[in-house]
Amino acid sequence: MRGAVSDGTATRRRDFFGLLLLLSCVMIWGANAVAFKVGTHPATGVGFDPVLMNGLRFLLVAPLLLVFIAVRDPSALRVPNRADLVRFAIYGLFSIVISETLLTVALTYTSVANMTLLGPGTMPLFTALWAAVLDKQKLSRAGVVGALVAMAGVGIVAGAGGNLHLSGTSLIGDGISLARSVVQGLYMIYLNRSLRANNPFTVTIYNVLFGTLWFLPYVAWKAPSFAWGDVSWQVWAALGWTVLPTSVYGFLVWNTVMPRVGPVAATNVFYLLPLFGALSAWVVLGEPLTFAQMTGGAVIIAGLIVLRWETLVAAGIVPGRRQIIGE
Known part of the structure; x- marks a missing residue:
């Protein structure tokens, strides 16, 4: 019957609200860069080294998630297939330990601007390429154009501070940042498969538990000699x-929503991470917010609109022709 909204349109409308939830995660994760700057390089007192801070972070996240899931869905703590435990251990190693460590190492060689461009700026594209290779998903013209526009916006935001450059030393960090994006894109594809085959709570808690175990030796080594009394409240x-918004909320929401919208659509919102990072630094640290950064943010949003145009039409956000049953 004409006038009835198709199942595809209803799905896209759900996808739009799912993307809003994923957007909330990326907003929080953008501010996480500021939190790490404060936690590792405070104005007063002693800061954590980046690996120790991540280790402490997950030592706190793991029990909180465990209690939440045990109360909300106790069945999620049971793993029917022991082979999944090996998979979760590998996921925890790559997504939590290696990913966070590579980020830290990259920043010792290159600028935040370069890392931003080659990290969040390329990871969605690599996810789409992996999806095309492994899941046989087609790269649409709108997808390619939208991705290029969004990447250009990321480049504008990253270069707004004048620290975007290529040199002999920075190339090491640039290569690490790019390699991290390639691995993260591949991880998103396999994570999505696991989330579709298992309870998202199960995948989340065991990834975090194994990631915490990988960090434990380093924390046990560094903690006894650390000057805990000199740590400021900031x-x-x-x-x-x-711990709370970044990991507990972020992991639960991301892992629950991503299987519904797909890894490619989900990672598209990562293009906005540099913009939210700049806004957070402006609010919390008083760092200047430049016209170039705002312009870059507008370009990123334009690219995302092109990427997700059909979803926006289905949700009624922008005008367009919707699918009709019986046409």
């Missing part, structure tokens, strides 16, 4: 941000 607050 550093503890920064650690708290990385």
Whole structure:
């Protein structure tokens, strides 16, 4: 019957609201860069080294997630297939330990601007390429154009501070940042498969538990000699941000919603990560927010609109022709 909204349109409308939830995660994760800056390089007192901060973060995240899931869905703590435990251990190693460590190492060689461009700026594209190779998903013309526009916006935001450059030393960090994006894109494809085959709570808790176990030796080595009494409340607050909104909320929401919208659509919102990072630094640290950064943000949003145009039409956000049953 004409006038009835098709199942495809209803699905896209759900996808739009799912993308809003994923957007909330990326907003929080953008502020996470500021939290790490405060936690590792505080104005007063002693800061954590980046690996120790991540280790402490997950030592706190793991029990909180465990209690939440045990109350909300106890069945999620049971793993029917022991082979999945090996998979979760590998996921925890790559997504939590290696990913976070590579980020830290990259920043010792290159600028935040370069890392931003080659990290969040390329990871969605690599996810789409992996999806095309492994899941046989087609790259649409709108997808390619939207991705290029969004990447250009990321480049504008990253270069707004004047620190975007290529040199002999920075090429090491640039290569690490790019390699991290390739691995993260591949991880998103396999994570999505696991989330579709298992309870998202199961995947989330065991990834975090194994990631925490991988960090444990380093924390046990560094903690006894650390000057805990010299840690300011600002550093503890920064650690708290990385624990509750960044990890507990972020992981649960992301892993629940991503299987519904797909890894490619989900990672598209990562293009906005540099913009949210700049906004957070402006609010929290008082760093200047330049016209170039705002312009880059507008370009990113334009690219995302092109990428997700059909979803926006189905949700009634922008005008367009919707699918009709019986046409």
